[in-house]
Amino acid sequence: LIRCIEAIVHVCGSAMGPCIVQVVTPLPAIWEAAGSVDANLLRGKILSLLTRIMEIDWHDVVDVYTQPLHDVFGNVVLALSRDTEHVQSGLTLLENYAIIGAAAFWSAYAMDVSRLLHSIVGQVKPEISHMVTSVTRVLSALWSVAQEQPRQEKELVVVSFVSTLAAASLRAPSVFLAAVPSAHTPSFLDTMLHLFFSISFSAVGPARRRMWAASLCSFLSVSPAVLDRMGLLLEAIVQVLGDDTSPLDVHDADDADDVSVRRRSLLLVRKTKLVPPTLSYIKQYLCAQLNKCSQMYGPEAFNQSMALVEASIVDTIQAL
CATH class of the missing domain: 1.25.40 (Serine Threonine Protein Phosphatase 5, Tetratricopeptide repeat)
Known part of the structure:
Protein backbone atom coordinates (compact mmCIF):
# COMPACT_ATOMS: atom_id res chain seq x y z
CA LEU A 1 0.00 0.00 0.00
CA ILE A 2 2.76 2.44 0.91
CA ARG A 3 4.51 1.73 -2.38
CA CYS A 4 1.25 2.44 -4.24
CA ILE A 5 0.90 5.77 -2.42
CA GLU A 6 4.51 6.60 -3.26
CA ALA A 7 3.82 5.91 -6.95
CA ILE A 8 0.75 8.17 -6.85
CA VAL A 9 2.74 10.95 -5.18
CA HIS A 10 5.46 10.58 -7.81
CA VAL A 11 2.98 10.87 -10.69
CA CYS A 12 0.81 13.65 -9.25
CA GLY A 13 3.62 15.82 -7.87
CA SER A 14 2.55 19.14 -6.35
CA ALA A 15 -1.07 18.41 -7.33
CA MET A 16 -1.06 16.25 -4.19
CA GLY A 17 -0.91 19.42 -2.08
CA PRO A 18 -4.55 19.36 -0.86
CA CYS A 19 -4.25 15.66 0.07
CA ILE A 20 -0.79 15.61 1.58
CA VAL A 21 -2.08 15.93 5.16
CA GLN A 22 -4.16 12.78 4.74
CA VAL A 23 -1.12 10.96 3.37
CA VAL A 24 1.25 11.98 6.15
CA THR A 25 -1.02 11.98 9.22
CA PRO A 26 -1.15 8.18 9.75
CA LEU A 27 2.59 7.65 9.18
CA PRO A 28 3.76 8.14 12.81
CA ALA A 29 1.17 5.63 14.06
CA ILE A 30 2.11 3.12 11.34
CA TRP A 31 5.78 3.64 12.21
CA GLU A 32 5.22 2.88 15.90
CA ALA A 33 2.86 -0.03 15.23
CA ALA A 34 5.35 -1.92 13.07
CA GLY A 35 6.18 -5.30 14.59
CA SER A 36 9.79 -6.16 15.32
CA VAL A 37 9.97 -8.61 12.42
CA ASP A 38 8.68 -6.17 9.80
CA ALA A 39 9.81 -2.93 11.41
CA ASN A 40 12.91 -2.24 9.30
CA LEU A 41 11.18 -3.09 6.02
CA LEU A 42 8.10 -1.01 6.78
CA ARG A 43 10.05 1.94 8.13
CA GLY A 44 12.28 1.84 5.07
CA LYS A 45 9.17 2.14 2.90
CA ILE A 46 7.92 5.06 4.99
CA LEU A 47 11.30 6.79 4.61
CA SER A 48 11.10 6.22 0.86
CA LEU A 49 7.58 7.71 0.75
CA LEU A 50 8.65 10.73 2.81
CA THR A 51 11.66 11.27 0.57
CA ARG A 52 9.41 11.13 -2.49
CA ILE A 53 7.06 13.69 -0.92
CA MET A 54 9.93 16.01 -0.02
CA GLU A 55 11.48 15.76 -3.48
CA ILE A 56 8.48 17.45 -5.08
CA ASP A 57 8.89 21.10 -5.98
CA TRP A 58 6.40 22.60 -3.53
CA HIS A 59 7.40 26.17 -4.42
CA ASP A 60 3.86 27.20 -5.43
CA VAL A 61 2.03 25.24 -2.73
CA VAL A 62 1.13 27.14 0.42
CA ASP A 63 1.50 25.53 3.87
CA VAL A 64 2.81 22.20 2.65
CA TYR A 65 4.91 21.91 5.83
CA THR A 66 2.07 20.67 8.00
CA GLN A 67 2.24 19.67 11.65
CA PRO A 68 1.99 15.93 10.86
CA LEU A 69 4.88 16.24 8.38
CA HIS A 70 6.86 18.13 11.02
CA ASP A 71 6.09 15.59 13.76
CA VAL A 72 6.99 12.50 11.76
CA PHE A 73 10.64 13.60 11.53
CA GLY A 74 10.92 12.84 15.24
CA ASN A 75 10.34 9.19 14.35
CA VAL A 76 13.03 9.42 11.68
CA VAL A 77 15.59 10.76 14.17
CA LEU A 78 14.71 8.05 16.68
CA ALA A 79 14.98 5.30 14.09
CA LEU A 80 18.32 6.50 12.74
CA SER A 81 19.73 6.75 16.26
CA ARG A 82 18.79 3.09 16.90
CA ASP A 83 19.57 1.53 13.52
CA THR A 84 21.96 2.70 10.79
CA GLU A 85 20.36 0.65 8.01
CA HIS A 86 18.54 3.64 6.52
CA VAL A 87 21.12 6.36 7.21
CA GLN A 88 21.68 7.32 3.57
CA SER A 89 17.99 7.87 2.80
CA GLY A 90 17.65 9.56 6.19
CA LEU A 91 20.38 12.09 5.37
CA THR A 92 18.75 12.86 2.02
CA LEU A 93 15.44 13.34 3.81
CA LEU A 94 17.14 15.63 6.33
CA GLU A 95 18.32 17.94 3.54
CA ASN A 96 14.81 18.20 2.14
CA TYR A 97 13.24 18.83 5.54
CA ALA A 98 15.77 21.63 6.09
CA ILE A 99 14.58 23.36 2.92
CA ILE A 100 10.82 23.00 3.36
CA GLY A 101 10.67 23.25 7.14
CA ALA A 102 13.18 26.12 7.39
CA ALA A 103 13.13 27.86 10.80
CA ALA A 104 10.27 25.73 12.16
CA PHE A 105 12.22 22.56 11.43
CA TRP A 106 15.55 23.77 12.80
CA SER A 107 14.08 25.29 15.96
CA ALA A 108 12.61 21.89 16.84
CA TYR A 109 15.24 19.46 15.59
CA ALA A 110 18.62 21.26 15.37
CA MET A 111 20.09 19.65 18.50
CA ASP A 112 18.66 16.23 17.63
CA VAL A 113 20.21 16.40 14.17
CA SER A 114 23.55 17.56 15.57
CA ARG A 115 23.69 14.71 18.10
CA LEU A 116 22.60 12.22 15.46
CA LEU A 117 25.38 13.19 13.06
CA HIS A 118 27.99 12.73 15.78
CA SER A 119 26.57 9.42 16.94
CA ILE A 120 26.56 7.72 13.54
CA VAL A 121 30.16 8.52 12.62
CA GLY A 122 32.12 5.28 12.91
CA GLN A 123 28.95 3.21 13.21
CA VAL A 124 28.13 3.06 9.51
CA LYS A 125 29.77 2.11 6.24
CA PRO A 126 32.83 4.18 5.30
CA GLU A 127 31.04 6.09 2.53
Whole structure:
Protein backbone atom coordinates (compact mmCIF):
# COMPACT_ATOMS: atom_id res chain seq x y z
CA LEU A 1 0.00 0.00 0.00
CA ILE A 2 2.76 2.44 0.91
CA ARG A 3 4.51 1.73 -2.38
CA CYS A 4 1.25 2.44 -4.24
CA ILE A 5 0.90 5.77 -2.42
CA GLU A 6 4.51 6.60 -3.26
CA ALA A 7 3.82 5.91 -6.95
CA ILE A 8 0.75 8.17 -6.85
CA VAL A 9 2.74 10.95 -5.18
CA HIS A 10 5.46 10.58 -7.81
CA VAL A 11 2.98 10.87 -10.69
CA CYS A 12 0.81 13.65 -9.25
CA GLY A 13 3.62 15.82 -7.87
CA SER A 14 2.55 19.14 -6.35
CA ALA A 15 -1.07 18.41 -7.33
CA MET A 16 -1.06 16.25 -4.19
CA GLY A 17 -0.91 19.42 -2.08
CA PRO A 18 -4.55 19.36 -0.86
CA CYS A 19 -4.25 15.66 0.07
CA ILE A 20 -0.79 15.61 1.58
CA VAL A 21 -2.08 15.93 5.16
CA GLN A 22 -4.16 12.78 4.74
CA VAL A 23 -1.12 10.96 3.37
CA VAL A 24 1.25 11.98 6.15
CA THR A 25 -1.02 11.98 9.22
CA PRO A 26 -1.15 8.18 9.75
CA LEU A 27 2.59 7.65 9.18
CA PRO A 28 3.76 8.14 12.81
CA ALA A 29 1.17 5.63 14.06
CA ILE A 30 2.11 3.12 11.34
CA TRP A 31 5.78 3.64 12.21
CA GLU A 32 5.22 2.88 15.90
CA ALA A 33 2.86 -0.03 15.23
CA ALA A 34 5.35 -1.92 13.07
CA GLY A 35 6.18 -5.30 14.59
CA SER A 36 9.79 -6.16 15.32
CA VAL A 37 9.97 -8.61 12.42
CA ASP A 38 8.68 -6.17 9.80
CA ALA A 39 9.81 -2.93 11.41
CA ASN A 40 12.91 -2.24 9.30
CA LEU A 41 11.18 -3.09 6.02
CA LEU A 42 8.10 -1.01 6.78
CA ARG A 43 10.05 1.94 8.13
CA GLY A 44 12.28 1.84 5.07
CA LYS A 45 9.17 2.14 2.90
CA ILE A 46 7.92 5.06 4.99
CA LEU A 47 11.30 6.79 4.61
CA SER A 48 11.10 6.22 0.86
CA LEU A 49 7.58 7.71 0.75
CA LEU A 50 8.65 10.73 2.81
CA THR A 51 11.66 11.27 0.57
CA ARG A 52 9.41 11.13 -2.49
CA ILE A 53 7.06 13.69 -0.92
CA MET A 54 9.93 16.01 -0.02
CA GLU A 55 11.48 15.76 -3.48
CA ILE A 56 8.48 17.45 -5.08
CA ASP A 57 8.89 21.10 -5.98
CA TRP A 58 6.40 22.60 -3.53
CA HIS A 59 7.40 26.17 -4.42
CA ASP A 60 3.86 27.20 -5.43
CA VAL A 61 2.03 25.24 -2.73
CA VAL A 62 1.13 27.14 0.42
CA ASP A 63 1.50 25.53 3.87
CA VAL A 64 2.81 22.20 2.65
CA TYR A 65 4.91 21.91 5.83
CA THR A 66 2.07 20.67 8.00
CA GLN A 67 2.24 19.67 11.65
CA PRO A 68 1.99 15.93 10.86
CA LEU A 69 4.88 16.24 8.38
CA HIS A 70 6.86 18.13 11.02
CA ASP A 71 6.09 15.59 13.76
CA VAL A 72 6.99 12.50 11.76
CA PHE A 73 10.64 13.60 11.53
CA GLY A 74 10.92 12.84 15.24
CA ASN A 75 10.34 9.19 14.35
CA VAL A 76 13.03 9.42 11.68
CA VAL A 77 15.59 10.76 14.17
CA LEU A 78 14.71 8.05 16.68
CA ALA A 79 14.98 5.30 14.09
CA LEU A 80 18.32 6.50 12.74
CA SER A 81 19.73 6.75 16.26
CA ARG A 82 18.79 3.09 16.90
CA ASP A 83 19.57 1.53 13.52
CA THR A 84 21.96 2.70 10.79
CA GLU A 85 20.36 0.65 8.01
CA HIS A 86 18.54 3.64 6.52
CA VAL A 87 21.12 6.36 7.21
CA GLN A 88 21.68 7.32 3.57
CA SER A 89 17.99 7.87 2.80
CA GLY A 90 17.65 9.56 6.19
CA LEU A 91 20.38 12.09 5.37
CA THR A 92 18.75 12.86 2.02
CA LEU A 93 15.44 13.34 3.81
CA LEU A 94 17.14 15.63 6.33
CA GLU A 95 18.32 17.94 3.54
CA ASN A 96 14.81 18.20 2.14
CA TYR A 97 13.24 18.83 5.54
CA ALA A 98 15.77 21.63 6.09
CA ILE A 99 14.58 23.36 2.92
CA ILE A 100 10.82 23.00 3.36
CA GLY A 101 10.67 23.25 7.14
CA ALA A 102 13.18 26.12 7.39
CA ALA A 103 13.13 27.86 10.80
CA ALA A 104 10.27 25.73 12.16
CA PHE A 105 12.22 22.56 11.43
CA TRP A 106 15.55 23.77 12.80
CA SER A 107 14.08 25.29 15.96
CA ALA A 108 12.61 21.89 16.84
CA TYR A 109 15.24 19.46 15.59
CA ALA A 110 18.62 21.26 15.37
CA MET A 111 20.09 19.65 18.50
CA ASP A 112 18.66 16.23 17.63
CA VAL A 113 20.21 16.40 14.17
CA SER A 114 23.55 17.56 15.57
CA ARG A 115 23.69 14.71 18.10
CA LEU A 116 22.60 12.22 15.46
CA LEU A 117 25.38 13.19 13.06
CA HIS A 118 27.99 12.73 15.78
CA SER A 119 26.57 9.42 16.94
CA ILE A 120 26.56 7.72 13.54
CA VAL A 121 30.16 8.52 12.62
CA GLY A 122 32.12 5.28 12.91
CA GLN A 123 28.95 3.21 13.21
CA VAL A 124 28.13 3.06 9.51
CA LYS A 125 29.77 2.11 6.24
CA PRO A 126 32.83 4.18 5.30
CA GLU A 127 31.04 6.09 2.53
CA ILE A 128 28.29 7.24 4.92
CA SER A 129 30.79 8.23 7.61
CA HIS A 130 32.58 10.20 4.93
CA MET A 131 29.37 12.10 4.15
CA VAL A 132 29.15 13.18 7.79
CA THR A 133 32.79 13.78 8.71
CA SER A 134 33.43 15.72 5.50
CA VAL A 135 31.11 18.41 6.85
CA THR A 136 33.40 19.04 9.81
CA ARG A 137 36.52 18.94 7.63
CA VAL A 138 35.07 21.45 5.20
CA LEU A 139 34.04 23.80 8.00
CA SER A 140 37.51 23.55 9.54
CA ALA A 141 39.09 24.36 6.18
CA LEU A 142 36.81 27.39 5.73
CA TRP A 143 37.78 28.69 9.16
CA SER A 144 41.48 28.20 8.41
CA VAL A 145 41.16 30.29 5.25
CA ALA A 146 39.19 32.98 7.07
CA GLN A 147 42.04 33.34 9.61
CA GLU A 148 44.86 33.61 7.07
CA GLN A 149 47.17 36.58 7.50
CA PRO A 150 48.06 37.99 5.10
CA ARG A 151 44.78 37.02 3.48
CA GLN A 152 45.10 35.14 0.20
CA GLU A 153 41.41 35.16 -0.72
CA LYS A 154 39.28 38.17 -1.61
CA GLU A 155 37.07 39.46 1.20
CA LEU A 156 33.87 38.42 -0.57
CA VAL A 157 35.17 34.85 -0.70
CA VAL A 158 35.91 34.96 3.03
CA VAL A 159 32.41 36.38 3.62
CA SER A 160 30.99 33.34 1.83
CA PHE A 161 33.11 30.99 3.96
CA VAL A 162 32.16 32.68 7.22
CA SER A 163 28.49 32.63 6.16
CA THR A 164 28.65 28.84 5.98
CA LEU A 165 30.21 28.73 9.44
CA ALA A 166 27.55 31.13 10.75
CA ALA A 167 24.79 28.84 9.47
CA ALA A 168 26.48 25.87 11.14
CA SER A 169 26.81 27.72 14.46
CA LEU A 170 23.08 28.41 14.40
CA ARG A 171 21.74 25.11 13.11
CA ALA A 172 24.24 22.49 14.26
CA PRO A 173 26.21 23.94 17.20
CA SER A 174 28.15 20.78 18.08
CA VAL A 175 29.24 20.33 14.47
CA PHE A 176 30.36 23.97 14.41
CA LEU A 177 32.35 23.56 17.65
CA ALA A 178 34.08 20.52 16.22
CA ALA A 179 35.36 22.74 13.41
CA VAL A 180 35.86 25.97 15.37
CA PRO A 181 36.87 25.15 18.98
CA SER A 182 35.49 27.32 21.76
CA ALA A 183 38.94 28.87 22.25
CA HIS A 184 38.56 30.37 18.77
CA THR A 185 35.18 31.97 19.51
CA PRO A 186 36.60 35.46 20.20
CA SER A 187 38.50 35.36 16.91
CA PHE A 188 35.42 34.12 15.06
CA LEU A 189 33.29 36.94 16.49
CA ASP A 190 35.96 39.51 15.61
CA THR A 191 36.11 38.16 12.06
CA MET A 192 32.32 38.28 11.68
CA LEU A 193 32.04 41.80 13.06
CA HIS A 194 34.93 43.10 10.97
CA LEU A 195 33.42 41.69 7.79
CA PHE A 196 29.94 42.84 8.74
CA PHE A 197 30.97 46.45 9.02
CA SER A 198 33.36 46.38 6.06
CA ILE A 199 32.48 47.58 2.59
CA SER A 200 32.56 44.05 1.22
CA PHE A 201 29.66 42.86 3.35
CA SER A 202 27.34 45.56 1.99
CA ALA A 203 27.62 43.81 -1.37
CA VAL A 204 25.66 40.76 -0.22
CA GLY A 205 21.92 40.51 0.20
CA PRO A 206 19.59 40.58 3.21
CA ALA A 207 19.27 36.80 3.40
CA ARG A 208 22.90 36.38 4.37
CA ARG A 209 22.78 39.33 6.75
CA ARG A 210 19.86 37.74 8.57
CA MET A 211 21.77 34.50 8.95
CA TRP A 212 24.72 36.38 10.41
CA ALA A 213 22.48 38.29 12.83
CA ALA A 214 20.87 35.08 14.09
CA SER A 215 24.31 33.49 14.45
CA LEU A 216 25.55 36.45 16.49
CA CYS A 217 22.49 36.07 18.71
CA SER A 218 23.36 32.42 19.31
CA PHE A 219 26.75 33.33 20.81
CA LEU A 220 25.11 35.44 23.54
CA SER A 221 24.56 32.25 25.54
CA VAL A 222 27.70 30.41 24.41
CA SER A 223 30.77 32.49 25.17
CA PRO A 224 31.73 35.29 27.59
CA ALA A 225 33.60 36.80 24.64
CA VAL A 226 30.34 38.53 23.71
CA LEU A 227 30.56 40.77 26.79
CA ASP A 228 33.56 42.71 25.45
CA ARG A 229 31.95 42.96 22.01
CA MET A 230 28.38 43.72 23.03
CA GLY A 231 28.33 47.18 21.44
CA LEU A 232 29.32 46.06 17.94
CA LEU A 233 27.39 42.81 18.20
CA LEU A 234 24.07 44.47 19.03
CA GLU A 235 24.69 47.25 16.52
CA ALA A 236 25.05 44.64 13.77
CA ILE A 237 21.89 42.81 14.81
CA VAL A 238 19.83 46.00 15.07
CA GLN A 239 21.11 47.08 11.68
CA VAL A 240 19.75 43.85 10.19
CA LEU A 241 16.42 44.24 12.00
CA GLY A 242 16.07 47.68 10.46
CA ASP A 243 16.65 46.32 6.96
CA ASP A 244 13.03 45.29 6.28
CA THR A 245 12.62 47.02 2.91
CA SER A 246 15.13 45.03 0.84
CA PRO A 247 13.69 42.24 -1.31
CA LEU A 248 14.70 38.90 0.17
CA ASP A 249 16.59 36.71 -2.28
CA VAL A 250 17.62 33.41 -0.73
CA HIS A 251 20.34 33.07 -3.36
CA ASP A 252 21.95 36.32 -2.15
CA ALA A 253 25.25 36.94 -3.92
CA ASP A 254 26.38 33.34 -3.76
CA ASP A 255 28.05 31.80 -6.72
CA ALA A 256 26.17 28.94 -8.32
CA ASP A 257 27.07 25.63 -6.78
CA ASP A 258 29.08 23.22 -8.88
CA VAL A 259 26.97 20.16 -8.18
CA SER A 260 28.76 16.91 -8.74
CA VAL A 261 26.36 14.71 -6.80
CA ARG A 262 23.73 13.16 -9.05
CA ARG A 263 21.23 11.92 -6.50
CA ARG A 264 17.77 13.46 -6.58
CA SER A 265 17.30 15.93 -3.75
CA LEU A 266 15.19 19.00 -3.22
CA LEU A 267 18.43 20.91 -2.80
CA LEU A 268 19.14 20.18 -6.47
CA VAL A 269 15.56 20.37 -7.72
CA ARG A 270 15.02 23.89 -6.42
CA LYS A 271 18.66 25.02 -6.65
CA THR A 272 18.25 27.17 -3.59
CA LYS A 273 19.79 27.82 -0.20
CA LEU A 274 18.29 27.25 3.22
CA VAL A 275 15.60 29.84 3.86
CA PRO A 276 17.07 32.45 6.23
CA PRO A 277 15.51 33.36 9.59
CA THR A 278 12.67 35.87 9.50
CA LEU A 279 13.05 39.27 11.14
CA SER A 280 10.35 38.40 13.69
CA TYR A 281 12.28 35.25 14.61
CA ILE A 282 15.52 37.21 15.05
CA LYS A 283 13.73 39.75 17.30
CA GLN A 284 12.34 37.03 19.55
CA TYR A 285 15.63 35.12 19.54
CA LEU A 286 17.63 38.24 20.45
CA CYS A 287 15.40 39.03 23.44
CA ALA A 288 15.56 35.45 24.68
CA GLN A 289 19.33 35.26 24.26
CA LEU A 290 19.93 38.55 26.08
CA ASN A 291 17.95 37.20 29.03
CA LYS A 292 20.04 34.01 28.99
CA CYS A 293 23.24 36.06 28.76
CA SER A 294 22.27 38.06 31.84
CA GLN A 295 21.51 34.88 33.77
CA MET A 296 24.72 33.12 32.70
CA TYR A 297 27.21 35.89 33.47
CA GLY A 298 25.35 37.76 36.20
CA PRO A 299 23.58 41.13 36.21
CA GLU A 300 26.73 43.08 37.08
CA ALA A 301 28.85 41.79 34.19
CA PHE A 302 25.89 42.00 31.83
CA ASN A 303 25.09 45.59 32.78
CA GLN A 304 28.75 46.57 32.35
CA SER A 305 28.73 45.13 28.84
CA MET A 306 25.46 46.89 28.00
CA ALA A 307 27.08 50.16 29.06
CA LEU A 308 29.25 49.78 25.94
CA VAL A 309 26.15 49.89 23.73
CA GLU A 310 24.94 53.15 22.20
CA ALA A 311 21.76 54.51 23.76
CA SER A 312 19.89 54.44 20.44
CA ILE A 313 20.68 50.73 20.06
CA VAL A 314 19.46 50.01 23.59
CA ASP A 315 16.25 51.96 22.93
CA THR A 316 15.63 49.96 19.75
CA ILE A 317 16.11 46.65 21.56
CA GLN A 318 13.86 47.67 24.45
CA ALA A 319 11.14 48.54 21.92
CA LEU A 320 11.19 45.07 20.32
